[in-house]
Amino acid sequence: MEAFVxxxxxxxxMLAEQDAACLAIIPSASLVTRSNDTEYPFRQNxxxxxxxxFNEPDAVLVLAPDAELPVQLFCQPNDPHAEVWHGRxxxxxxxxxxxxxxxxxxxxxxxxxxxxxxxxxxxVFCDLGNSEWLQHxxxxxxELASQRKQGNQAPRQWHDxxxxxxxxxxxxxxxxxxLMRKAAxxxxxxxxxxxxxxxxxxxxxxxxxxxxHEFAMQGASGPAYGTICGGGVNACILHYTENxxxxxxxxxxxxxxxAEYQGYAGDITRTFPVNGRFSETQKxxxxxxxxxxxxxxxxIKPGATLQQAHEAAARSITESLVALGILSGDVExxxxxxxxxxxxxxGLGHWLxxxxxxxxxxxxxxxxxxxxxxxxxxxxxxxxIPADDLDVGEQWRGMGIRxxxxxxxxxxxxxxxxxxxxxxxxxxxxxxQQQ
Numbered sequence: 001m002e003a004f005v006x007x008x009x010x011x012x013x014m015l016a017e018q019d020a021a022c023l024a025i026i027p028s029a030s031l032v033t034r035s036n037d038t039e040y041p042f043r044q045n046x047x048x049x050x051x052x053x054f055n056e057p058d059a060v061l062v063l064a065p066d067a068e069l070p071v072q073l074f075c076q077p078n079d080p081h082a083e084v085w086h087g088r089x090x091x092x093x094x095x096x097x098x099x100x101x102x103x104x105x106x107x108x109x110x111x112x113x114x115x116x117x118x119x120x121x122x123x124v125f126c127d128l129g130n131s132e133w134l135q136h137x138x139x140x141x142x143e144l145a146s147q148r149k150q151g152n153q154a155p156r157q158w159h160d161x162x163x164x165x166x167x168x169x170x171x172x173x174x175x176x177x178x179l180m181r182k183a184a185x186x187x188x189x190x191x192x193x194x195x196x197x198x199x200x201x202x203x204x205x206x207x208x209x210x211x212x213h214e215f216a217m218q219g220a221s222g223p224a225y226g227t228i229c230g231g232g233v234n235a236c237i238l239h240y241t242e243n244x245x246x247x248x249x250x251x252x253x254x255x256x257x258x259a260e261y262q263g264y265a266g267d268i269t270r271t272f273p274v275n276g277r278f279s280e281t282q283k284x285x286x287x288x289x290x291x292x293x294x295x296x297x298x299x300i301k302p303g304a305t306l307q308q309a310h311e312a313a314a315r316s317i318t319e320s321l322v323a324l325g326i327l328s329g330d331v332e333x334x335x336x337x338x339x340x341x342x343x344x345x346x347g348l349g350h351w352l353x354x355x356x357x358x359x360x361x362x363x364x365x366x367x368x369x370x371x372x373x374x375x376x377x378x379x380x381x382x383x384x385i386p387a388d389d390l391d392v393g394e395q396w397r398g399m400g401i402r403x404x405x406x407x408x409x410x411x412x413x414x415x416x417x418x419x420x421x422x423x424x425x426x427x428x429x430x431x432x433q434q435q
Contacts, residue, residue, distance in 0.1 A: 001053060001098070001099065001100055003053075003173060003175055004050075004051060004052055004053045004099070004100070005100050007050060007051050007168065008051055008063065008071055010168065011024060011051065011063060011164070011165075011168075012063055012065045012070055012071075013065075014164060015063060015065045015125060016065040016066075018123070018125075018159075019122055019123045020065055020066045021066050021120065021121055021122045021123070022064075022065065022066075022121060022122060022123040022124065022125060023062060023063065023064050023117055023118065023121050023123075023124050023125065023155075024061075024062070024063040024064075024124075024125040024126065024161055025060060025061075025062055025114070025124065025125070025126045025133075025137060026045075026047055026048050026051060026060070026061040026062075026063075026126070026127075026161070027045065027048065027059070027060045027061075027130075027133050028044060028045050028048045028054070028056070028057055028058065028059040028060065028061075029042070029043060029044050029045040029048070029057055030057045030058055031057050031058075041222070042055075042056075042057055044057075044263070046169075046263075046353075046354035046355050046358075047127070047161075047162070047165050047169075048061060049263055049354060050165065050168075050169055050354060051165075052073070052099060052101075053099065054073070054075070054090070054095075054099055056075060056076060056089060056090060057076075058075070058076055058107050059073065059074060059075040059076070059107060060073075060074040060107065060110055061073055061074075061101075062074070062113075062114065062117060064117055064121075067117065069102035069103045070102060071101045071102040071103075072101065072102060072103050072104075072105065072113070072117075073095055073099060073101045073103070073104045073105070074104070074105045074106070074107045074109065074110045074113070075089075075090065075091075075092060075095055075104060075105075075106075075107055076089050076091075076106075076107055077089070077091055077092055077106040077107075077108070078091035078092075078093075092104040092105060092106060111140060114137075114140055115140050115143065115144055118140060118141055118144055118154065118155055119144055119152050119153060119154075120153050121153075121155050122155060122156055122157060123155060123156070123157040123158070123159055124137060124141070124155045124157070124158050124159070125159050125160075125161040125164075126158070126160075126161055127160065127161055127162045128158065128159075128160040128162070129160070129162060134158075137158075138158070141154040141155050142154070166359035167359075169353060169354065169358065169359050170351060170353075170358075170359055170369070170372075170375055171372060171373075171374040171375055172353060172374045172375070172376055172408075173374070176264065176353070177374070177376075177408060179261060179262050179263070179264045180264045180265075180266075180352070180353070180376060180406070180408070180417065181417050182261050182262075182264075183220070183224070183258070183259050183260065183261035183264045183265060183266035184266045184268075184406050184417035184418050185417075185420075186214070186215060186218045186219075186220050186259040186261060186266065187215075187257065187258045187259045187266030187267070187268045187406075187418065187421075188266075188268065188418055188420045188421045189214055189218065190210075190211040190212075190214035190215055190257060190259065191211070191255060191257065191268055191270050191421045192420075192421060192422065192431065193210055193211070193213075193214045194207050194210050194211050194229075194255055194257075195270070195272060195422065195428065195431055195432050196431070196432065196434075197210045198247060198253055198272075198274055198432070199247070199274065199275070199276075200247055200248060200249035200274055200275055201246065201247065202246070202247050203243075203244070203245070203246055203247070204229040204230070204231055204234070204242075204243040204244060204245050204246075204247065204253075205229070205243040205244060207229045207243075207247075207253070207255065208227045208229050208243045208257070211223075211227055211229075211255070211257045212227065215259040218259070219261065220259035220260055220261045221260050221261070221262075222259075222260060223257060223258065223259065223260065224258045224259060224260035224265035224266060224267065224356050225258065225265070225267070225356045226239070226241040227241070227243070227255075227256070227257040228240050228241055228243075228254065228255065228256035228257065228269075229243045229253065229254075229255050229257075230243075230253070230254045230255075230400065231245055231246075231247045231248065231251050231252070231253045231254075231274060232245070232248055232251035232252070232253075232398060233386075233387045233398040233400070234254075234400075235252060235253070235254035235271065235384070235399070235400030235401070235402075236384045236385070236386055236387070236398065236399075236400035237400075238345070238346060238384075247274045248274060249274060249275050250273075250274070250275065250279070251273075251274050252271055252272065252273055252274070252282055252286075252399060252400070252401065253271065253272060253273075253274050254269065254270075254271045254400055254401065254402055255269065255270055255271075256268070256269040256402065256404065257269075258356070258406075263354050264353060264354060265352055265353065265354070265355065265356045265358075266406060266417075266418070267352055267356055267378050267404060267406055268404055268405065268406065268418050268421055269380055269382075269402045269403060269404035270403065270404075270421055270422070270423065270428075271286065271289075271400075271401045271402060271403065272422075272428045272432065273428075273429075273432075276429060276432035276433055277429060278425055278428075278429065281395045281396065282399065283425055284324060285324070285383060285385075285396065285399055285401055286401050286425060287425065288316075288317065288320035288321070288324065288383060289317075289381050289382060289383050289401045289402070289403050290403060290423070290424065291316050291320060292313040292314075292316040292317045292320070292344075292381035293313065293379055293380075293381050293403050293405070294316075295312040295313050295315065295316040296309040296310070296312050296313040296348055296349075296379050296381065297379065297407075297414070297416075298312065299312045300371065300377075300379070300407065300409070300413065300414045301371065301409070301412065301413045301414065302370070302371050302372055302373060302409060302410075302411065302412075303370050303371065304370070304371050305367060305368055305369065305370055305371065306347075306348060306349060306350075306366070306367045306368075306369070306371075306377065307367040307368055309348055309349070309379065310347060310348035310349075310367070313344075313348050313379075313381040314338075314340050314344060314348075315335060316381075317340045317343070317344045317381065317383060318331060318334050318335050318339065318340045319331050321334070321339075321340060321343060321383075322334060324396075325393065326343070326385070326392050326393075326396055327339055327340075343383050343384060343385060344381065344382060344383060344384075345382075345384055346380075346382065347367070348379060348380065348381060349377050349378040349379045349380050349404075350366075350377065350378055351366065351375070351376065351377055352376045352377060352378055352406055353376055358376070371409045372409060373409055373410055373411050374408070374409065375408070375409040376406065376407070376408050376409070377406075377407055377409070378404055378405070378406055378407075379404065379405050379407055380402055380403065380404030380405075381402070381403065382400070382401060382402035382403070383399075383400075383401050384399075384400040384401075384402075385397055385398065385399050385400070386398070403423060404418075405417075405418045405419065405421075405423075406418045
């Protein structure tokens with residue numbers, strides 16, 4: 001819990017430096033209805049969790065550096081009847097001690113208390129990208145503004161809190177990295193289990209079930225995102241989650257799956273033959289992707305950027321596509337024309353943490369941010385050749401290959417947390433044959 005206290009103190013110091021007469025408002029997630037009176041499994045808002053460690057819905061954290069009680073939590077009060085139906089609540093009394101906040105109020109008192117805190121406040125910091133909550137906060141401010149004759153003063157400025165929080169979240173603490181290593185290790189074991197399970201005639205959804213079983217048996221809360229098990233041409237659909245097809249002898253299977261452990265995500269992709277043996281054509285294209293990942297790894301260190309690593313991988317893919325005859329002509333001409341984009345159709349990777357695409361704020365040019373120790377990224381080059389691409393030889397059509405690992409930026413390079421998942425042709429074939 002001390003880590004959450006320290007994060008709040010850093011944010012309070014930042015707020016006071018900007019304007020002591022200000023507030024920061026950070027809401028939790030709410031339950032989402034799935035089918036009439038049942039809900040999807042609850043997943044906390046990552047920014048709220050980062051500052052509180054609190055995993056209940058319908059709560060709001062308010063930080064007021066100038067207030068007598070600067071850290072205030074609004075949460076669901078204890079209600080024996082509701083808790084019989086929907087589970088235990090921490091409640092306001094226990095929240096102060098267990099979450100180490102200054103005071104906890106019932107969420108039912110939020111608007112009244114927030115109007116009181118806003119009165120005389122000059123600036124409100126919140127997520128300006130969350131239009132629903134922003135409208136609510138501003139409606140409270142408008143009510144205050146209508147009471148000027150009573151001496152009330154409404155906030156005059158609204159600033160975006162997300163960029164500051166996201167910069168903080170980019171560099172993980174030692175404790176966060178340990179949780180991420182655990183998420184990665186569980187994810188590795190699930191991929192290894194899936195490789196042993198796969199054979200012609202089995203269904204993509206059965207492979208996903210094996211993966212999810214391993215997640216659960218090792219204490220993960222579940223998948224960190226929709227598990228992708230794309231056999232054959234389905235691997236060319238980047239976010240394929242139907243997982244409904246039968247696996248065919250002679251096809252490749254692309255699995256993109258990661259566990260979520262105590263809020264932190266793993267994210268691994270492996271591509272391998274359904275029958276346990278790469279054909280020569282599959283091996284050639286697979287090793288082209290593997291070389292691209294190695295080219296990216298050669299760039300990754302403090303001070304480098306995701307864009308530079310992407311360019312290294314893209315250059316390698318361009319060279320391989322020409323060498324294999326998928327692109328004809330001169331490498332340099334294709335590089336200048338960015339011809340690789342027809343087959344390497346996504347970025348090299350993304351930040352990883354509490355969110356799978358962690359702090360991927362499009363308001364920042366995240367690809368140009370220099371790497372620093374403690375940052376965590378994925379490295380996932382791929383080549384995808386549509387089944388109807390008549391510009392390439394028939395032997396290449398319908399193949400999708402991606403290889404993805406999770407790496408921590410270290411002082412002198414990087415640590416590959418997912419290296420234990422078989423990756424070379426030899427490692428994959430050997431692992432799949434050992435039943």
